[in-house]
Amino acid sequence: MPGYDIRRFVGLSQREADEFTCGICLQIFREPTVVPCCRHTYCRECISRWLANTNTCPNDRRGLIASQLYDPQRLVTNLLAKLHIQCHFYAQGCDAVLELQCLDSHADSCPCNPCRQCPDCGLRMAERMDAAPDYEIPVPPLVSHNCVNSLKRLNETLAEEMSQLKREILKLKTEIKTLKDRRNEFNASDTLSDHISEVLSSARNRICYPEITYCSVSSTQRLKAINKSKEAILTYDSYEQITHFLSQQFNTSSSGDTTGHKWHTIAQSVHCGEALIATENGWIDLRFGQLRIAIFRAAGAL
Ligand SMILES: [Zn+2]
Ligand SMILES: [Zn+2]
Ligand SMILES: [Zn+2]
Ligand SMILES: [Zn+2]
Numbered sequence: 001m002p003g004y005d006i007r008r009f010v011g012l013s014q015r016e017a018d019e020f021t022c023g024i025c026l027q028i029f030r031e032p033t034v035v036p037c038c039r040h041t042y043c044r045e046c047i048s049r050w051l052a053n054t055n056t057c058p059n060d061r062r063g064l065i066a067s068q069l070y071d072p073q074r075l076v077t078n079l080l081a082k083l084h085i086q087c088h089f090y091a092q093g094c095d096a097v098l099e100l101q102c103l104d105s106h107a108d109s110c111p112c113n114p115c116r117q118c119p120d121c122g123l124r125m126a127e128r129m130d131a132a133p134d135y136e137i138p139v140p141p142l143v144s145h146n147c148v149n150s151l152k153r154l155n156e157t158l159a160e161e162m163s164q165l166k167r168e169i170l171k172l173k174t175e176i177k178t179l180k181d182r183r184n185e186f187n188a189s190d191t192l193s194d195h196i197s198e199v200l201s202s203a204r205n206r207i208c209y210p211e212i213t214y215c216s217v218s219s220t221q222r223l224k225a226i227n228k229s230k231e232a233i234l235t236y237d238s239y240e241q242i243t244h245f246l247s248q249q250f251n252t253s254s255s256g257d258t259t260g261h262k263w264h265t266i267a268q269s270v271h272c273g274e275a276l277i278a279t280e281n282g283w284i285d286l287r288f289g290q291l292r293i294a295i296f297r298a299a300g301a302l
Pocket of ligand 1: 002025027043
């Protein structure tokens with residue numbers, strides 16, 4: 001592109017105009033470039049185009065090729081950068097006046113720039129724009145933009161996310177149900193153990209007052225049953241431990257009988273007692289509060 005239109009500069013002195021005007025396009029330098037022969041400065045594009053047709057300097061006609069061009073002194077580019085210029089989109093109504101170095105960054109977000117980024121979706125608003133020929137659309141390259149289309153795309157994305165979320169909710173509901181079931185099972189077992197401790201504590205309260213509801217064993221065995229039951233009740237916290245202990249106490253080698261029958265024990269709440277028919281091989285049924293203990297002799301395994 002040739003230089004910047006000199007009419008767009010604000011407060012430009014005659015001296016600045018003389019110093020920064022390109023001898024080829026007669027506008028203010030864009031990417032100033034110096035020729036070595038006479039140290040004149042031109043826009044990079046202006047002098048490059050010139051040298052594409054001829055190998056002489058446009059000022060003094062001395063020999064010149066593109067590789068001899070060099071950048072101007074820093075002072076020159078700094079002064080140039082501070083010149084004040086109207087926005088690219090002054091014709092579209094922008095009245096901003098900026099330092100030349102801020103021109104392009106302003107233009108990208110200028111409200112009068114038809115190619116600015118959409119503030120809603122970040123896409124560029126138009127594909128190309130002829131109204132401000134000085135304005136080069138910056139990278140990334142333009143995307144044809146129409147907010148309705150982008151809303152449709154957004155809508156599709158959201159619908160996809162929504163169905164994803166629905167699937168996840170369904171999964172979570174299933175997990176919650178599993179957890180609830182487990183909690184109910186847990187509570188049920190909790191109630192059961194509460195019940196056991198209630199039965200055992202009533203048994204301990206009544207430890208000195210056993211009732212004998214049935215007895216067909218010898219007085220020695222009856223005394224043993226009562227004493228060992230007391231010991232078990234005071235020592236153990238579950239029916240299993242109590243029955244295991246009592247069966248062991250009665251099935252010692254010295255108490256074995258010739259019939260091959262063994263002693264068995266039942267420990268349970270008096271309220272859930274299933275009716276067991278006493279055998280005449282020996283049976284004693286005891287109550288300690290709410291605890292029932294039955295010790296009886298029967299064939300090997302029950
Ligand atoms: Zn020029
Ligand atoms: Zn020259
Ligand atoms: Zn502007
Ligand atoms: Zn948009």
